Amino acid sequence: MDTAQLAGTAAPPDSRRWWALVLLCTANFMVILDTQIVILALPTISTELQLAPSAAQWVLSANLVTFGGLLLLGGRAADLLGRRRMFFVGTLLFLLVSLASGFAWNGEVLIAARAVHGLSAALMAPTALSIITSMFPEGRERHLALAGWAGIAGVGATVGLLIGGWLTSSFGWPAVFFVNVPVALLMLVLIPVLLRESRDLNARRTYDVAGAVTSTAALVLVIYALVTAPAEGWLSVQTLGTAAAAIVLAGVFVAIEARSSEPLLPLRLLRSPTLVGGNLVMVTMIMCAFGMSVTIAQYTQGPLGDTALESGIRQSIMPLMALVGSYAGQSFITRYGFRPVAAICLVLLGAGSLLLAQAVASGGSSVGLFIGLFVFGTGLGLGTVAASAAALAGVAETDLGLASGMNTASQQIGGGLGIAIVSTVLVSFSTSAEPAAGFRPALITCAIFTVLGLVIAVALLGGRRQVIPADLATVPRH
Incomplete structure (x- = not known):
């Protein structure tokens, strides 16, 4: 029916x-x-x-x-x-x-x-x-x-x-x-x-295909530039040309959205600092999470000699603590607001990344890796709840689906960028003489992602629950 x-x-x-x-x-x-x-x-x-x-x-x-x-x-x-x-x-x-x-x-x-x-x-x-x-x-x-x-x-x-x-x-x-x-x-x-x-009977059947194509193409070019830069050179014609094309496509996407009657991303939503901040903080958190996961998976199955099963068991404490943190985060947000919880979570993610970097530098002790993953997982669970709650706070009922899509998209974009950047660092610092030399810099890079997220959280997220201004919440989508 x-x-x-x-x-x-x-x-x-x-x-x-x-x-x-x-x-x-x-x-x-x-x-x-x-x-x-x-x-x-x-x-x-x-x-x-x-x-x-x-x-x-x-x-x-x-x-x-x-x-x-x-x-x-x-x-x-x-x-x-x-x-x-x-x-x-x-x-x-x-x-x-x-x-x-x-x-x-x-x-x-x-x-x-x-x-x-x-x-x-x-x-x-x-x-x-x-x-x-x-x-x-x-x-x-x-x-x-x-x-x-x-x-x-x-x-x-x-x-x-x-x-x-x-x-x-x-x-x-x-x-x-x-x-x-x-x-x-x-x-x-x-x-x-x-x-x-x-389905929404009030919506017209129009599709922003041009917006989807230009935004996806821009993202592909950004990641391609990051992946190929170590081999081609960061200042090579290919790298700079690819990055420039991505910037042009991003500009075209904004122009398309500004003119479209049914934009993929209505630009009016970007006037909410809480929505923008929540999604940008989510991007940095997931960049860190995916970058760390790829690094530790390769490190444990490479230099440490773990099988895939042993590597999975070794890392399982991280998602378990993320599950615990996600449920604890809901009550903390209600009591303290978005900014303090997100800031603490980013500090925990950064500390976990640095603890893992230290464990790698000292030979990969099981205790060191466990502590790093424990701290990292706790921060990840708390942080993703805080970022999602901020990104969806005060959004009008008619825009909830779009806002949910934006929040999920920010996670996937963060994952793609995190993997690309960390993989680039791994390749750049590893040599034939020292194939494991890239793991520590890769984990330090993950910590740098959290610093960026912390700056965004302090600048854009409110200390208490914020809502989108009334003029944003009531503007129709078409």
Whole structure:
């Protein structure tokens, strides 16, 4: 049944909504799980497919770039074409590209499949979040539902670390992609049973394709410039030319959004310092988190000689503490506000990165790595909740889906940039004589990301809960 709502008409609560929440959280779980197990399996993938370090990082970045670049367009398509329909399409595509990734016979095929995988996730994630928002009324039920949505991310990361290593060690790297298949099949069966169709009948069916293309292309060029700079030279014609093209495309994107009747990113939303600050802080936190994860995965499976399973077990304390921190962060934000909590979290992330850098410099002691990951995970859990709460504070009901898409996009953009920059540092400082020399500088780079985030948090986030000014909250989207 189509339960698309006209203005002023509310659909009755769906009696199946809690079962539907489990299904929707499963989608978030699988997206996080997939990212984590691929990070863990990347050293094995690189070896067996004979990928150079600069090419290997595109197994991760290709997915993150398309995911982050197309999130807003995916959320907009769900509003116009139907949320259940687009969630089904995204899940079906997720199934197909998981099969294609597992059967990939060389690095080029795998990277292409991962890019398409990012498209599937860009359809699944914002659509699932918008379904949750529309299915649960404002108040306690919605808060519980969103807590479940956020908490499952820590569970997915932990499970990814544990089963990712076991799958890679026992069955080979293709198994980390094939594990998605049975779950996706079950989801496809349950989607028509548990989810109502819904869409915004007041919205016109127009798509900002030009905005999506220019923003995604700009991001691709930025990351490509970072990845190729060590080999080509930071001041080479290729590096500077690619960076200049990215800047031009970013300018074109802003011009398109200013003129579009249905922009992918309405520029009026950027007048809120809390929304902008929350998303920028999220970018720096996720840059740090992904950069650290890639570094530690390669360090433990390289110089320390861990198997993929041993590496996953060693790192599992980090997502577990992130799960604990995410639930503790909610009460801290209510009591103290966005800025103090975000600032403390960024300090913990920076301290965790430096502790890990010191552990690497001293030979990689298990105790040193554990302490660093413990501190890092606590900060990550607290920080992501604070950044998300700030980015969504006071947003009008009509813009909640868009704001959620922006927040999810900031996480994916941060992941792509973090992996690209840290991979560049690893390549730049490693030599044939000292192949492990790049790990400590890479972790120090992660700490630098948190300093940038701390400056943004102090400048843009309020000490107490802030809302978007009334003129922003009431401006219609079209």
